[in-house]
Amino acid sequence: MTSSTAPAPTLDAPPPGPTPPENPRRRAPRSQTAWIWVFLLPTVVLYGMYTLWPIAASYWYSLEEWNGFTSEGRFVGLSNYRAVIADPGFWSSLRITLVFMLVVAPARVLLSLVLAIVLNSPRLPLRGLFRTVYFLPVVTTTAIVGVVMQFIFDPGAGPVNSALRFFGVSEGIDFLGSSDTALYTAAGIYTWKFFGITMIYWLAALQTIPEEVSEAAKIDGANALQNLRHITLPMLFPFLLIISVLTVEDCFRAFDLMQTMTGGGPFFSTEVIEIYIYRYAFAATVPQLGFASAAAVLFGLVVLVVAALQAWGLVVGRRKRAALR
Amino acid sequence: MSAPARPARSVSPARRRAQRVVARAPWWLAVLALAVGGLLWVYPFIWMVSASLKSSVEIFGAGLSLVPETPVWENYSRAWGDAGFGVYMLNTVVVTVATVVIVVVRCALCGYVLGRYRFRGSRLVMGVLVATLFVPTGYTIIPIVKLSLELGLLNSLAGMTLALSGSANVASILIYAGYFRQLPKELEEAAVVDGAGFLRVFFKIMLPLSMPVTATVALLTFLFTWNAFFLPLVFSFSRPELRTLSVGMQAFVGENATDWSGMAAAGVISIVPIVALFLFLQRYFVDGIAGAVKS
Structure with missing residues (x-):
């Protein structure tokens, strides 16, 4: 499929000169270097334009007072940062982002581990079907799920509250409309939505455990629980860190769900940082792009710090294990 | 893929069968739990399909039935x-x-x-x-x-x-x-x-x-x-x-x-x-x- 679309006009030319037959992973000779950069070009251009440049430009924009994409910015130094830091709304959204992550990530990592262990058992009937079912929400469009969930959790005619009334549990809870419950409801829905990804991570990790190990333990008289505790879990431990890293980073991308489900409300109780930035940059009558950029830069730093902490954890974990051996 | 392993041991047939049932019971319980959980898991999508075929009146009646009275393809x-x-x-x-x-x-x-x-x-x-x-x-x-x-x-x-x-x-x-x-x-x-x-x-x-x-x-x-x-x-x-x-x-x-x-x-x-x-x-x-x- 790609070979028919891949070559840009310049690539159709025959390769310049004979290529010396040598180990390709050695340092490339000059004639190859040109081709190497031709191959890199699309990525350098696109990634440069839409990822690297924005990262750099955010810093510059954050130093400007800039009220609308069509108007010119005016350099104001660090005053945007002062304004962001002085804004309780920013700290509130930062707190909400972190609380959201601290609820979602452990739930996803631990609960999906339990499910993965059950689904990994070759003796479980229908396990292929169950994998599909529990993975299904992952592939659905988050923005659509967000809208549908408004209706599912509607305090009046929504099915959840209809069921609660039917069983006489309560007279209707405004899950998404009350600032006490909205964040936790959203966290629950986000956990449900992306649960399958973490489950697949765990299943992949479980596949790395050779069957002989648990067979040998069984022969030595270990029951299923002992097997789990002394063999499976210790062998999964190295994966815990990387799976946590991937899951935690995922929790910073809740914009789609929040924007479509609650829009950050009620009373900003589900306003994660991405929505905070969006509100100042796109949803305001007078966009404050410099201010929003400053918030974005700070958000980027938070993500970076969390990622760095986790990378550090990965390295330390690896060293410890290496030392144990 | 779903067929569980059957242990074959030299015991009397009846006892073996009983053992097998006992040994398999936890798995079928697990299947039951997973099936109920799985239905709840995809419930939002089932609800969505059901609601897409109901009339507005029927939806706001807030019944729990998932089968529309008459499908409204409109x-x-x-x-x-x-x-x-x-x-x-x-x-x-x-x-x-x-x-x-x-x-x-x-x-x-x-x-x-x-x-x-x-x-x-x-x-x-x-x-x-x-x-x-x-x-x-x-x-x-x-x-x-x-x-x-x-x-x-x-x-x-x-x-x-x-x-x-x-x-x-x-x-x-x-x-x-x-x-x-x-x-x-x-x-x-x-x-x-x-x-x-x-x-x-x-x-x-x-x-x-x-x-x-x-x-x-x-x-x-x-x-x-x-x-x-x-x-x-x-x-x-x-x-x-x-x-x-x-x-x-x-x-x-x-x-x-x-x-x-x-x-x-x-x-x-x-x-x-x-x-x-x-x-x-x-x-x-x-x-x-x-x-x-x-x-």
Whole structure:
């Protein structure tokens, strides 16, 4: 499929000169270097334009007072940062982002581990079907799920509250409309939505455990629980860190769900940082792009710090294990 | 796959059967629990399909029955036509297919040279890619809009496609690089002896070999792009006719807050293609996601 679309006009030319037959992973000779950069070009251009440049430009924009994409910015130094830091709304959204992550990530990592262990058992009937079912929400469009969930959790005619009334549990809870419950409801829905990804991570990790190990333990008289505790879990431990890293980073991308489900409300109780930035940059009558950029830069730093902490954890974990051996 | 192992031991048949039942009972209990859990798990989608076939009156009656009294197919024609989901579908397909092609091409090329060659700057390129693996869209969105505006690409499907294919595909490059790296070097050595150049080696040998990876990358990109919301949202602000399905859904609810059945029909229209694709090509999806852990 790609070979028919891949070559840009310049690539159709025959390769310049004979290529010396040598180990390709050695340092490339000059004639190859040109081709190497031709191959890199699309990525350098696109990634440069839409990822690297924005990262750099955010810093510059954050130093400007800039009220609308069509108007010119005016350099104001660090005053945007002062304004962001002085804004309780920013700290509130930062707190909400972190609380959201601290609820979602452990739930996803631990609960999906339990499910993965059950689904990994070759003796479980229908396990292929169950994998599909529990993975299904992952592939659905988050923005659509967000809208549908408004209706599912509607305090009046929504099915959840209809069921609660039917069983006489309560007279209707405004899950998404009350600032006490909205964040936790959203966290629950986000956990449900992306649960399958973490489950697949765990299943992949479980596949790395050779069957002989648990067979040998069984022969030595270990029951299923002992097997789990002394063999499976210790062998999964190295994966815990990387799976946590991937899951935690995922929790910073809740914009789609929040924007479509609650829009950050009620009373900003589900306003994660991405929505905070969006509100100042796109949803305001007078966009404050410099201010929003400053918030974005700070958000980027938070993500970076969390990622760095986790990378550090990965390295330390690896060293410890290496030392144990 | 689902047949459990049957232990055959030399005990009396009746006792053996009893033992087998006892041994299997926990598994069937697990199946029961998983089945009930699974139904609840996909309940929102079942509800959506059911609501899309009910009349508004029936929905607001708030009954728990999932079977509509008489299926109201008119909901679908309303969503497809009046609400514009036919147009949104076309936009989504165009943007998604174009993005998948661009991403596959550029990631295959980039992953190939990064995985197979060492050259001046290769470690730098790799380092920059890995360092930006987790950059969230909320961080890059303002400069992307500004840049697209200046290039005249804002409010166009082409601009939307470029932005989608330019950000957040590091994982695909890494998948390709990892795959090309582990291929034995004899593969191209033989071809090079026969006089094949850089391009021929890539297109005739490497690219065909990488088909499984290409399938995975194409599918994951398809999924990511079909479901994208933030970029399509800001790229269609002033031109509603450029909305994708995900953006259209929110706009639809904003304008018709009481049309639950139309909303549900629109949701079904938007989600069915991606779910169908997943069901048919499940293995590639799962391989692609699992690859993140294995590597």
